Amino acid sequence: MSELASRASELDAADELAGLRERFVLDDVVYLDGNSLGALPAHVPGRVEDVVRRQWGELRIRSWDESGWWTAPERIGDRIAPLVGAAAGQIVVGDSTSVNVFKALVAAVRMAGEGRDEILVDATTFPTDGYIAESAARMTGCTLRPVAPAEVGPALSGRTAAVLLNHVDYRTGRLYDLPALTAAVHAAGAIAVWDLCHSAGALPVGLDEHGVDLAVGCTYKYLNGGPGSPAYLYVRRDLQDRFDSPLPGWNSHAEPFGMRPGYEPASGAVRGRVGTPDILSMLALEAALDVWDGVSVEAVRAKSLALTDFFLECVAAYTPAGRVESVTPAAHAERGSQVALRCDDAGDVMKRLIERGVVGDFRHPDVLRFGFTPLYVGFADVERAARVLGETVAG
Template sequence: MTTLTLPDHLMALDARDPLAHKRSEFHLPRGVVYLDGNSLGALPRRVPERVAQVAQGEWGEQLIRSWTAGAEEGRDWMALPDRVAAKIARLIGAAPHEVAVGDSTSVNTFKVLAAALGVAQPGRRIILTDAENFPTDLYVAQGLNALLGGTLELRRVPADDIETHLTDDVAVLLLTQVDYRTGRRLDLKGITAQAQAKGTVTVWDLAHSAGAFPVDLNGAGADFAVGCGYKFLNGGPGAPAFLFAAERHHAQAPVAISGWMGHADPFEMARDFTPAPGARRFVAGTPMVLSLSALDEALDVFADVDMEALRAKSLSLTDTFIELLEPLTARFPLTLVTPLDHARRGSQVSYRHPQAREVMADLIAAGIIGDFRTPDILRFGFTPLYHSHADVWQAARGVQAALEARA
């Protein structure tokens, strides 16, 4: 840790990194090691040009004609949500017609939770969730329950006790695959199978999964899922979110927010809602063209990426960080809370520290940008597309310096 030059074994890992060339596709500020891509992904270099072209050319020159202009070449605004959905589908193990893009993760959680309740077995009234699930998922469930007159029960239990609580009265299981604080990864396929064996419908939040490692929703038999576009997908602040609805549910699942863009023929202006084929029925309002275009361009970074290679590099980066910080856990009140088991780890590493807020502020001031999560979590996200082992080593040295200064 006190060495002033990058250790040989880390240089060797970077030298044979099959994803090293992807780093040049991102704008990364000098003097910064950015470890917060699990909150906001870095800017892909081609996005500003794309957004400028959409604003100046398509909006500025073509005006309203851009809704349909270029349809033959796949450049029209009307089909933009479907084009983006197809790119996301490849990353999450879904068919393009099972993915809808638009709105926020919270709004999409409302949509799929309502849909899941609509296909759940009659008489069941419990939504089962992890006690420490991301707050917005809990808030949405609470709001939906209030809208339904309080007829449901939101049952929050420890993640380790999910299987025990999968009883015959559970309608929907609502879980986030990777814990936003600890980076703990749940067994998507195994838990989905356990739930469905009990007749329970599954809703998965992929906010810290999509783009971070391979996800196979159809391989796992998942029912519904949601995810955001601005974390590991690098779509920019407030980027449109996505939802997944398995094809087998399309005919029966209710569309709780049935907007005109989810109609089978939006410009027919019919007075009754007829859902569009596939998940497009969940696209409620007019596409957010500027932000969707940014996400569309950002997703092209993944076009030539082997997701298994991405996962291998993620594990190598996080393993290296854990190994470099391990000596510090004996010297300081620093406690690893991210699982060592690869199967149970996302693409982040988190530690507890009694002065976590202050330590993270020191790190950010020094150019090591992670983030703090209440009450005492230091969180570091690793994005294999633009991180190197040299970044990890520099970050570890920065953590050591910050802890020593405070000691």
């Protein structure tokens, strides 16, 4: 056994989270794509079957009350809340991240004071956020300014209404300084909107502690909610009364069954709802969140950093010099839970890795992306992935 392989066994033996792997359906593939689609928690199929056969099949319409369907968006929001450092009553689950970015950004501009007519958006953002920010700007009469996150400080002014940022960059895995950037946005009198897709479930976020105004995120990555599972929207409690949704559906009406022609918003997190919740996906997500019972986000973060450190070390040892280059920061304070490696023939290399049982993904034009979900990835997986990568790029 190589020195790195024996280190991996020692690290796995000392890993207090190692037992959590049994909560998931996994095989002998090294699954490093949980930053795209989390693995299936083992108990979810049984729970979904109950939702379909009993709640829907037998109780039918009664389930809106008796099975708690109607209140699911806020109830599940409260389950996500501790994972992102939020007190209860501020998160509603529903719709996609894209739709929630739209709600949050337009609502942020509507909250901003008179004379604020600029939206700043992370210039390197996941495309959907940029497209929606452009449309939100047009609708609200604002100018959109794409800026690199490092340039946000100098770009802020008395004209800034809202700033849309990513906690972790989807391509490079770079973690941004949410507390400092939020403070800078506030110092300029603007509203901070954060996209947490690549941080929630992988590292502490501290929404309440850092005074974030609005945040959105998906649940199918590190929260393992399943393909297309609904996203969530956080509206800080003291801003909820001012949250003026651009999608004021009947589900966020103060009296949804009053069926009145005029809209009157509900109070609280409910205000972020639009229409009928996607119950099957939502309850699959609720079940999936059970894997977090007894697990602290801090422990997950510590293991995530150990995994990515070890991966970088193994890649350096196994890969011919100059063949791949990490674009993920080495500093822990700037690293999310993924490692992105630039590689000339990345698309081809990823295909060959997948054939050999190492699943990451490829991002155009030349990035190999490996996501590390501490709940089910171990150190032997990391060593094997780096070894197979080394053999693949050498061959």
